[in-house]
Amino acid sequence: MPRTREISERIRGIRGIEQITRALKAVSMAKAARAQAAVQAARPYNRMLREMVGLIAGAARHARHPLLKTRAVNRACLVVVSADRGLSGGFDVPVLRRALEEAGAFPAAVYVAVGRKAVSYLKFRGLELAAMFTNLDDNVHIKDARSIAHYVIAGYKRGDFDRVDLVFSEFVNFFAHRTVVAPLIPVPVRIETSRNYIFEPGAEAVLEAVLPLFIEEAVFHALTESKAGEHTARLAAMDGAARNAAEMIDRLTLQLHRARQAAVTGELLEIIPAVTALE
DSSP, X not given: OOOHHHHHHHHHHHHHHHHHHHHHHHHHHHHHHHHHHHHHHHHHHHHHHHHHHHHHHHHTTTXXXXXXXXXXXXSEEEEEEOOSSSOSTTTTHHHHHHHHXXXXXXXXXXXXXXXXXXXXXXHHTTOOEEEEEOOOOSXXXXXXXXXXXXXXXXXXXXXXXXXXXXXXXXXXETTEEXXXXXXEESOOOXXXXXXXXXXXXXXXXXXXXXXXXXXXXXXXHHHHHXXXXXXXXXXXXXXXXXXXXXXXXXXXXXXXXXXXXXXXXXXXXXXXXHHHHHO
């Protein structure tokens, strides 16, 4: 039997880990609740903006804009949204694998890595990173989405790539999320032709104002969905770690009791013969 002191030290160490994981679980639960509320608030705006852009693009269908024009894809850009911190289990694995699968459908591909996990994974595989965006706040800000959107818009207009797709994890509920690949540029709008509008100063000017806003919001939506999934994944990971620590403490406590009983039994076996001899 291991010595009781060694078992007691292991129990103290694991109990400290259990306290840390339970504290992280509580923090993740609060952050996940806020992120879920942000997702629910953002989704109606995302739907309404898509409908509005579809109506405008349909009414201005004779106007030309580079962000609406489809061209042959020789080089694609994949914006891969991942976690910025660890302790979230396998949250990023499906997104990163899906990004590589999507890249295989094009002659060539570059990556815009959002989050440190995507940066480290893609660098490790020796893939081309066009840009990196890390250290994003837990509360998603539109300025972060705007920076990413401006970068891909400029690259698309320069001809650095011919298509831009978003790869991210969409929040489903506290227990599930799914990987989504969403086309970003050219802007994927369902053109509505049932209404006519008069544009002032002109259709091109309106599209020039609306389409970048649409792309910014699409990126913001992806960041918000991914952040909610990240927090819920970390919540599940910390819950599992806390339960595993509690189970290990129970096993070690039982082992400690057995070791103490064995020590007491051994002492009795030494004492009883001596007492018997004295009698």
